[in-house]
Amino acid sequence: MSTPRSRLLPATAALGVVALTAGLASPAAAGDGDQRHGPGNGDFTLTILHNNDGESSLLPTAVDTDADGTDDAEYGGIARFVGKVDALRRAAYVDGDRGKPTKRGVVTLNSGDNFLAGTTFQASQQEGAPFYDALAQNLVRYDALGVGNHEFDFGPAVFGELVEDVKRTPFVSANLDYSAEESLDGLEQLVPSTVVRERGQEIGVVGLTTPSLPTISSPGDVEVLTDLAGIAQEQVDLLTEQGIDKIVLVSHLQGLSSEIELVGSLTDVDVVVGGGGDEILADGSTQLFPGDADDVYGEYPQIATDADGVEVPVVTTPGNYRYVGQLAVTFDADGVVVDIADDSGIKVVTDTGAEAVGTNRKAERTIEQPVADFEAALAEEIVATSEVVLDCERSEVRGVEANCGNLIADAHLWTAQEAAADFGLDTPQVAIQNGGGIRGEIDQEAGPVSVADTFRLQPFGNFVAIAEDVPVETFRQILEEGAFRLPESGDGAFVQAAGFSYTVDTSYPARDADQSTGEQFAPGERVRSVVLDDGTVLVEDGVSVDGTVDVAGLNFSLNGGDAYPTLENTTIGVSDQQSLENFLVDGLGGVVSQADYPRGGEGRITIM
CATH class of the missing domain: 3.90.780.10 (5'-Nucleotidase, C-terminal domain)
Structure with a gap:
């Protein structure tokens, strides 16, 4: 095991937006300017765009926001989701606010449940039709995808079809052993971890999948290993031994409390992106899907404490392509997280309000329209x-x-x-x-x-x-x-x-x-x-x-x-x-x- 990095996130450090959960220590809220970490020559700001539990919800939802009987707002949909990711990605690269590091990069991650049984999947089964969820994930341009439980709902062979259709993108899960499952063994995209190279920096991404997979889905002969802390730490140590000092854990453990608890057994993980729980992390200023304000779990990000006493941001989003998470963390030259940007948070996918964004026309034409046509035909029966x-x-x-x-x-x-x-x-x-x-x-x-x-x-x-x-x-x-x-x-x-x-x-x-x-x-x-x-x-x-x-x-x-x-x-x-x-x-x-x-x-x- 490598020697833990010395990381500067003491309880008095300003973390930008911080979140509190029962039993977690509260870092001090961001204060005046002399508390903030000033930009250094070696500083690098990494914006992590993330989501989870898309679950084949590729079509938008029309909402009557003023109860007049007319749908006057639209939320979600893969075309607008792609448009939102593209807009946030562009903004992260060109952010020129004074006092911010000039070295910036973006990675786009997903923590699992990349498709779900239903009419969208049935549309993909029609003769000559593509795997629409794979088309969606290609258009988002993920750097790495997590593996959830729903990937195996139709058995491992169907998951293998998705993997092969999502071009050149790694699916990360360190506790799944595919070697005995003929339909998946040998697929090079199925890896325990990966390294994303971004603007001269190397970011390690380690994946984990819920140990309950065999009883809630149908993984066939895929072996599900249960020592999550030991398995994740082994992958983290392999990355740190290669000199990689920026590491993100992408996990699908069915509830954010599981990720927070797991962090306490790990070292050298800088950020955790969780999935499977659909928790809403927001504050009073966050624009939300109608009705979601009643179900807020806590603020974004949650803060967990690792085995060395270091504070680690833990994030997630609600599913169904209705939100994009945006976590902007600044590392110093030693790979130490020294700041979390105030504008980090979940960004609703909509055509209304401050977060309004346009749609991706290719996604509309090649995904939403044929899926909508298929569903409309079924709805008429x-x-x-x-x-x-x-x-x-x-x-x-x-x-x-x-x-x-x-x-x-x-x-x-x-x-x-x-x-x-x-x-x-x-x-x-x-x-x-x-x-x-x-x-x-x-x-x-x-x-x-x-x-x-x-x-x-x-x-x-x-x-x-x-x-x-x-x-x-x-x-x-x-x-x-x-x-x-x-x-x-x-x-x-x-x-x-x-x-x-x-x-x-x-x-x-x-x-x-x-x-x-x-x-x-x-x-x-x-x-x-x-x-x-x-x-x-x-x-x-x-x-x-x-x-x-x-x-x-x-x-x-x-x-x-x-x-x-x-x-x-x-x-x-x-x-x-x-x-x-x-x-x-x-x-x-x-x-x-x-x-x-x-x-x-x-x-x-x-x-x-």
Whole structure:
């Protein structure tokens, strides 16, 4: 291990915009001019433009900002995002403010989740169509891309297609070993770290991916290593031994608190760009997407303390191409961070207000227009009418009974029951739907339901499957895994139910399982009752009966996704989206009724 660099960021140093979180020391706010570090001959200002969790949100969102019924502002969209990055990049190079270092450079980074199942991905699957997300990333001109969990949602081979189509850009992740995965082994762009050369300077970029990847996605034979601190430090040390004294960690750990905690075990990392949590880092002067002001996590940047007591800025952005992060850090000749510019922060992608910017015409023509045309065609195919608003928001389907979850779980149970005999399988009595597999993330308004809506809600292309003769206690532990974080909402393992009802008492011990492998260390005791719709009791007073149940669900879940117990199962050749569409048309006769799917549910799940 190299000797840690001496870095000048004492608690009294002026850091420009600093952020506070519970448990973190507060550096002094920027004061008068004699506190600030003056420009030195060897100073170099590096502007890091960054984003994360783009998740195939390539089309803009029109917003009625004054409630007059007319959309009068536009946010996001890959064409305007590219325009925003280009504008910020130009400004960073030509910034001529007095007192600032004359040596300047820019790197553009991304910390993962570079595409997502849904209509954009379906558009890319049409004959002759390009991989639209790859086109987008090429136009942004990233210097390095992180690797998130959604890259593997369709398996490693599809991720490999993205890598090959994103020309000459490295994908960095030091804790993923691709050597046993034939579809990825040998792709030269998949690296643990990379070096970006910018204006005569060398910037090291190290990547990390969430260790929970095997249970929340489908990485195939990719080995996911879990010693994040040791693996990252090894890469950092290799870079410092090469004389590289400016190092950025790009990590996708599903929440900024994980990045902040990790910094405490590292040395010689200058900046961390996190992903997966969608945290909003802003202050009162930051222009935001409408409604985001209510969800601000803290100021930009957050400040963590490394193993040597050195303060390290940690940043992230909300996803969906609605923001570009801009962190301008100044290094002295020894590679020591001596200043963070006051204008650092997240910059909203919009056509209105102080942050307004134009669009990139090539992105409009080659990406947004064909994707919009594809989605418009799907939106015109109406398959049902809903008499009720369907509660499909993330916090609802991942923590409480929601009529949206009931509808989708019912769809998969109906699909499995209709097909079971054709496959020589028992007819399942129950179905489970993990909350994380419901992707709408906005309520489905009452009215027409289109094919586009079904893709929005069930986009992953997982298949309905049946597991026969599942021991009741094993089935119960699936429900326990979904309940282990309650009463907090937001865990993708939370189980929406069909064919049964269950009660959870959060005062009892939760299931303890390895979130990377699903290995159970201790069973949960929170699920106190499980009753089939026909009145058969499976669990009473926290005790499972000695028997079995036939279970339907998506193959991702029955194969141990979300750290569920793994069940031997048979897929029946119907995708998640097809199952929902067929149920709406044939199972419900084209009508989602208020009586069958009331808002707030019908008592399938009780949480105490």
